[in-house]
Every structure is written in structure tokens, then in C-alpha cells.
Amino acid sequence: MQSIPAPLPPPPPRVDRKVVKLFLDQKPPTFDGMGEPAKAETWVRALERIFRTLVCNDAEKMICVMHQLTGSADFCWDTKLKTMSQDCVDEMTWEDFKTEVYDKYVPKSYRKAKASEFHNLTQGRLSVTEYDRALCDMTRYAPEQMDTDEKLADKFREGLRYEIRMALAVRGTLTYAEELALALDVVAAMPKERSAGKHYASTTPATP
Known part of the structure; x- marks a missing residue:
């Protein structure tokens, strides 16, 4: 009688909640979308330093960054997400997010x-x-x-x-x-x- 192979273990979760907690423990800065372009640049760089320390993957970075949007920036990003398909939202990378931030808050001019x-x-x-x-x-x-x-x-x-x-x-x-x-x-x-x-x-x- 042929034995039935054991079921494969479930894939590891894309987001390690411990990483998110460690991120928040660093007291990262928030961003409200107001002020000069340099403020947006400084915010992005501050988050990147924390991400490098914690070795976050893209899914973890995106969960973390959502905690740091406040005021106008939070409302604008919520509106942006509503215009995107769920697949695009799920596959968004940190680089994609940075491009969105720079295009809106650090204009090409x-x-x-x-x-x-x-x-x-x-x-x-x-x-x-x-x-x-x-x-x-x-x-x-x-x-x-x-x-x-x-x-x-x-x-x-x-x-x-x-x-x-x-x-x-x-x-x-x-x-x-x-x-x-x-x-x-x-x-x-x-x-x-x-x-x-x-x-x-x-x-x-x-x-x-």
C-alpha cells in the first residue's frame, strides 16, 4: 500500500508582527504631507534607516509605513489605494511607495x-x-x-x-x-x- 505523503507546512507569513512591533518601538517619525519637500525626504530617509536595521521585507515595510501617515498624507494615501486594484496594492514595494511620495511631495521642479x-x-x-x-x-x-x-x-x-x-x-x-x-x-x-x-x-x- 502506497503511503500518503505528509502535507507540506503552510508558507511562512509575509509579515512578521514582531518586526512591526520592533519598528514601532523605534518611535519612527510620522508624516502629515505638510511643509517643504525636504520634510518628505527627511521622513523617508529616517524610515529607511530603521528598515535597514530590522531587515524588513517589502510587505513589512508597507505595514509599518501605514502607521506613520497622519493628517492630509493619510487621507491622500487612502484615496490613492481606492483607485488601485487589490493585486497592485498587495504587490506594492517600498520602492513603489517612495516613488509615489516623491512624485507628490518632492516635485520634479x-x-x-x-x-x-x-x-x-x-x-x-x-x-x-x-x-x-x-x-x-x-x-x-x-x-x-x-x-x-x-x-x-x-x-x-x-x-x-x-x-x-x-x-x-x-x-x-x-x-x-x-x-x-x-x-x-x-x-x-x-x-x-x-x-x-x-x-x-x-x-x-x-x-x-
Whole structure:
């Protein structure tokens, strides 16, 4: 007599409720859809950091993010879901959701203006440290042009003040970290009247 094979165990649930609880324990920020585009960007990045820590799958991410929508954003997303088929709702990924958020709350016109601002960014009257921070903060608006250390180093060097840029040029090819360190050393070695921005209309010394 042929034995009957044992039934296969049920597939594991798509959502681990423990992960959702751990997510909420992190006290993630909420989003109400109000304010500047940067607020939406900051919210998405904050959630992504938590998701990376918890190693969430897409289904868990979507359950978690629903807890964090409030006010106008909550109503808008509820309306959006009503226009979608159930299959599309069930198959939605975190990347799909981010695209929806960016299209609505971080308009292309804003991203285009920021990309232009990034391309035109130079040190000017900023200190080297301030210029470095501004540059790194804005790379997200031109990711395809800043996807290697070499490209980032080139952009950093090209935007430096002339005397600092010339000091770096004689050193040949450097990494971004090496260029930043050398630029700070150059400023520290400059006479006070030069490093204070004598060539610019400012009476406040620029600090590295």
C-alpha cells in the first residue's frame, strides 16, 4: 500500500508582527504631507534607516509605513489605494511607495532646481568644512554624476577657491577624503588675512 505523503507546512507569513512591533518601538517619525519637500525626504530617509536595521521585507515595510501617515498624507494615501486594484496594492514595494511620495511631495521642479544648485555650487565665502557639508548634502540631487569617489573629488576640487584649488592641483590625483584633508591643511597654513577671506566682502573670518 502506497503511503500518503505528509502535507507540506503552510508558507511562512509575509509579515512578521514582531518586526512591526520592533519598528514601532523605534518611535519612527510620522508624516502629515505638510511643509517643504525636504520634510518628505527627511521622513523617508529616517524610515529607511530603521528598515535597514530590522531587515524588513517589502510587505513589512508597507505595514509599518501605514502607521506613520497622519493628517492630509493619510487621507491622500487612502484615496490613492481606492483607485488601485487589490493585486497592485498587495504587490506594492517600498520602492513603489517612495516613488509615489516623491512624485507628490518632492516635485520634479524642486529636484531639478536643486540639481542645478548642486552643479553651480562653489566654495565662495564658505569655509572648507561648510563647503564639504553643502556638497555632500546635495549629492542626492545628482546621483548619476556622483556615483564614484573620483567624480565627487573632481566636483569638490573644481569648486574650491583658487588658491586652495591650485595647492591641490600640484598633488595629482587624490581621493575625496585626501582632498578634504589637504584643503583644511592649506587653509590652516595660510596667513590670517588670507584665510579670513580678504578677497571677499566679509569681515567675519571663515573657519575651516
